[in-house]
Amino acid sequence: MNRTVPSWNCETLREHLDLHMDQQLPADAVVAAQSHLDQCPECAAEWQSRRLLRGRLRGAVRAHATPPFLEARIRANLRATQPPATWRRPWVLVTAMAVICLGTTIAYQLGALRLTRASQESYIAAVSSRIPTLMRVGLGDHIHCSVFRKFPANPPTVEELTHKLGPEYGGLIPIVHRHIPSDFKLMLAHQCRYHGRPFVHLSLKSGSRLISLVIARKSDGESFAAQQLVPELVHSDIPMYSSGVQRFAVTAFETGDHLVYVVSDLSHEMNDRLMLAMAPDVKAYLSSL
Known part of the structure; x- marks a missing residue:
């Protein structure tokens, strides 16, 4: 110059x-x-x-x-x-x-970005590292299956969802419909695997908001009590555990064989309320299997 x-x-x-x-x-x-x-x-x-x-x-x-x-x-x-x-x-x-x-x-x-698998895993690992180990199980599957998914414009029929979920867990659909706010539509109900672990996953959507009911069978020694987590809620003799990171709220309880999670981008208070409403019916259903 x-x-x-x-x-x-x-x-x-x-x-x-x-x-x-x-x-x-x-x-x-x-x-x-x-x-x-x-x-x-x-x-x-x-x-x-x-x-x-x-x-x-x-x-x-x-x-x-x-x-x-x-x-x-x-x-x-x-x-x-x-x-x-x-x-x-x-x-x-x-x-x-x-x-x-x-x-x-x-x-x-807004959920419009579909990242590479490596980037998705990097994000899930970074977020999950900030909450207790056993709470990560439900959060990871929620992000993997729901947050990084492009849902169809119209919700699938109950028949389609029941078929994908399978006869063993199909009875969870009416429980979810009974307790989740009516503006949320059931967009996903299936059995899946994440990091080699099997899950039962029901996901609901309203606008950009997501709610997941995530169920995993326990591995040997897995227990919230064993990890010395303190329950924040108790309802119908069911201790419930709460955590959260960034926009995600996680509420969980356990049965003899299962870990059960409600994960959403709602407030922690609302997420806890959903679990309080569903937990007795979900626990009774799982116990009947």
């Missing part, structure tokens, strides 16, 4: 406006740029517009909790790609990262 610019026209000024904003211009160019801004209302308006855009981007990104793996992936991708000359400007890189982070975070929170 010519370090002795006596004056700039509008085209030259706008080409270097972001460098000026980042305080990357030499002293004589700063004087020339500021002199032009003081005399040109159109360029002054462009200056103000860019400042406001930066402020909005920073505010929007800071207002959203970024998934733990996201920043590392973006930085790695940017390092792996040789940028054109325009990208060498610091403000462009910052703005692009802000837009990518904001767009990806919003898409992620």
Whole structure:
């Protein structure tokens, strides 16, 4: 860049406006740029517009909790790609990262983003590490099966869901319908495996909100009491355990053979209420198998 610019026209000024904003211009160019801004209302308006855009981007990104793996992936991708000359400007890189982070975070929170299997596993591991070990069992299957799933526009029929769930666990469907708010539609009912462990999973959806009833058979020695967890609720002689991380609330109880979880993105209080309502019927059903 010519370090002795006596004056700039509008085209030259706008080409270097972001460098000026980042305080990357030499002293004589700063004087020339500021002199032009003081005399040109159109360029002054462009200056103000860019400042406001930066402020909005920073505010929007800071207002959203970024998934733990996201920043590392973006930085790695940017390092792996040789940028054109325009990208060498610091403000462009910052703005692009802000837009990518904001767009990806919003898409992620709305459930529209389908990540790679490795990224899904990384996210589940990062979230699950913040709650007690046995509570992770239900949370992991909820995220794996429900959060990262693209549900159909219309809910399947009860007959279809009962068939997928199988005759042994099909009786859970009327229990769920009886106790879950009517605006939630049963979108998934099946037997699945996650990390080699079998699960019975019923998932309901209302808008962007999700509720899962997750049931797993106990492995040897598994017990909430054995992990020295303290029950937060007791109903019909059923101790219930609560935990949560980020937007997820987890409430659980155990029978002799099963671990039972309600996992949702509702409030912890609402999640506990759902479990309080369902637990006696679910426990009686499982005990009858």
